[in-house]
Amino acid sequence: MTDACAAPAPRKERLSFDAAAGRTAEELNARLKGTPAIIRRLTVHLSKAAGKNIRARSLLACAMGRDGLIHSDAACLAAAVELLHLATLVHDDVIDGAARRRGIAALHKKFGEKAAILCGDYLFCLSLELASAVEPPADRRVSADRTLSHYMSDILLGELRQDQNNGNFALTERQYFSIIGGKTAAMFEASFYAGFLLSDEPDEAGERFKEIGRNIGLIFQLADDCADYEASHRTAGKPVLSDFKTGVVTLPLIYALKKDAGLLARIKAGLGPAALKKAVSSAGGLQYARDRIAEYFEKTRDFIAALPSPPEKKDMLSALLGKAAGRGAAP
């Protein structure tokens, strides 16, 4: 394999977490700014608003070795994961007609839908090229069906399920979890698993890393979906009730519709935002979703505690778990 990563010259080295996070940000920035002229305006626009890179940071934390250091390949893969995430965001925004993303104009609003669809496709290619430059250690057993493009398929199927259930107030809790299991949790699982592959964790810990990643993804999405109904919270760049307004039915509403028999009729009669939020909260929808978060949180906390990893690494994973649930700061 050649190394397409890390301009100007491939550097294979072991880095501290902060150095690896810095390398990831550099790599991401270099990729977005180093595109051919025809697409540069678009990718440079995207580079202006950095995300929180929680998927990249997850990957780096999982890649940490017993020496507390991270192989530079992990920074390369972490940048690939963030590019893939960015590709899905660009297409999502076209699909949802969103006006803004990460505090700046959505790509399709600034450059048109056609260009945004093509740019999303291009970011997808860029991500896969970057990922293909990295190979797991030769002695690592890898499950063949867990490539980045497999996970990407899961994400797309989750998004498709969400689209096909747009405005479906009969959505069940089971269907909801199937949607978020794809659209959000699959990318977290991919990040955790990719990091694990580059670590010196024993092979048999792989399934556990996947499960921790998946749960943290579910928690992340559940917390995001709660925030949509909480007047006092605002997720970055996203107005309150934005899911509801675009027809996305989430767990707080699903539970409230089950408990409050008259709610659906009131929604159809044009219930206002404040009244809707109050109704969802009064029916116990927010509390129910928060209880699900607490369940996943506790289970995942125990999984992390039982890992064979060094304490410093476990602390980082716990911090990521707390960050996803909105209970603390990520590493």
Place this chain on the structure above:
Amino acid sequence: MTDACAAPAPRKERLSFDAAAGRTAEELNARLKGTPAIIRRLTVHLSKAAGKNIRARSLLACAMGRDGLIHSDAACLAAAVELLHLATLVHDDVIDGAARRRGIAALHKKFGEKAAILCGDYLFCLSLELASAVEPPADRRVSADRTLSHYMSDILLGELRQDQNNGNFALTERQYFSIIGGKTAAMFEASFYAGFLLSDEPDEAGERFKEIGRNIGLIFQLADDCADYEASHRTAGKPVLSDFKTGVVTLPLIYALKKDAGLLARIKAGLGPAALKKAVSSAGGLQYARDRIAEYFEKTRDFIAALPSPPEKKDMLSALLGKAAGRGAAP
């Protein structure tokens, strides 16, 4: 590497051209019909209208060995190339607002734009998964920057150039060739190169196979662009002047605009289809484009003749060349 290809069980064998073409069609069909339930309606719809598979047939012809047979891996890669092509068509149709494709309703017309964007992304993943199941022979030197996702980037950049030059009557011949070099020729080059990699041709023939593929792609697009201005010709499922009507400026028009100083004003004043075709033809636009086809045709014919390949293989490549130019039947 595991083999994700060829259900029910991986069969590694050497096949005749017809058997390999049959295997490719089976594989493509199985992939499109074997998708998860949520997306099956869409991919089954796509499976109902087979394309001419010229890219797949190119790949198979290039993969032919001295024994006249083709490794079954080539059928797998050929199906991947057609899936990738299909992914670009699905997104193209969303972008162009096309109503029909290959004689059936365009995907976005039947299932909505959102679903079509996600389905195109999904086909893209499917293609890359299939391609990743195949590895070139261990002793083959492969240029690292010629992966399927690299070629895909070239295609997207070509499409983006086309989009950014929509309705640009000042488009130059050079810009035109830069557009079609991406959007069409890159996929042909990829098909020829992938086939070569799986063949027993000497390493040093690789560049020549790429060039032949690229030229055939250019000829294919030039012929398609001529057909758009020829009343008597219709490309499959595509109405005459469809490029012009969607703002795509092609070589016959570029040349005519250069030779007929008043044409632009007449177009802007609302020149009708019949008069436009007549004007492009009278100004020599069609003849000029056909002359370019003839130049590429002759150069490429000579390249094929000089290949170290067996006569049967050269005949197949010549037939593909003829097919691209609309002068004969493909193998």
